Amino acid sequence: MERLIVDMDDVMADATGQFIDYYEREFGIRVDRESLNHQDEGHGFPDHQHIIKQFPHRPSFFRTMKRHENSYEVMRELNARYDLFIVSAAMEFPRSLSEKLEWLQEHFSFLTWKQIVFCGSKTVVHGDYMIDDMPYNLEKFNGEKFIFTAPHNLHHNHFTRLNNWNEVAVRFL
């Protein structure tokens, strides 16, 4: 079985949507998702950059993210056809470790703990395919690389692009 490595934030989980929701709750302004395009993560918001950086350290930030549309259905099929691993760079945010594990158990209950990897740097994992929203994660990967579209990576064109989970299904199923 070929090994497929899938990222969590802004791939399985709508991290961008969570930043927008937290920003609105804190500052009363609903930022348009498209206004974040082509800007680094967290940099597209009009103000309060230093506070936005604190959002991932807050309780429930990772636990309450929404699932990306169709990710559940596609992942369930991928799980049957691939040696599937979830690899998330969670170590920077200690609180996220247990929250991400609980999130996966709730939203992707067909996955087992053996398929989950929380790391700092993804350079240590290897496989046949990697789907990630961060170019620096893909750059050092040994296998075939796919960038999952998020506002902060629209200007990157080094990797095969997958715009949504329907495109993941078309490519991998």
Place this chain on the structure above:
Amino acid sequence: MERLIVDMDDVMADATGQFIDYYEREFGIRVDRESLNHQDEGHGFPDHQHIIKQFPHRPSFFRTMKRHENSYEVMRELNARYDLFIVSAAMEFPRSLSEKLEWLQEHFSFLTWKQIVFCGSKTVVHGDYMIDDMPYNLEKFNGEKFIFTAPHNLHHNHFTRLNNWNEVAVRFL
């Protein structure tokens, strides 16, 4: 730089000693470490097997382990000479995630979060060398394999054996 992957339980941390301490606290019997030799992890204790299995689920079990003798000094030198990663199969015990991270920050404060990996299966990591006490972790590793001596692995002779951290230093420094 060559990549060296090091395990936590019964390599950096004295997991066996923790089982012995918990057993004594619970049942009033101090089990001799040598009496555990050649038996699977947790199986060498005279009684209460079902309760021993619960120890790793208890608060503080992973947080309060002792460091293996000389591990700090040798790891600090290894850290300067190798692309060093700590890879621990922590995902089976959700509580261990934050406890292991805190333990590393306390006992090996020179390590950064980028060097830490918590996984279920270690098949997904690759490197040049792996030091681990569990044969099943070593078996599927792509690089050179070293078994770190623990009571439960004394009967294995498939891998180069390192009996203690002084032997790690001799081999790698």
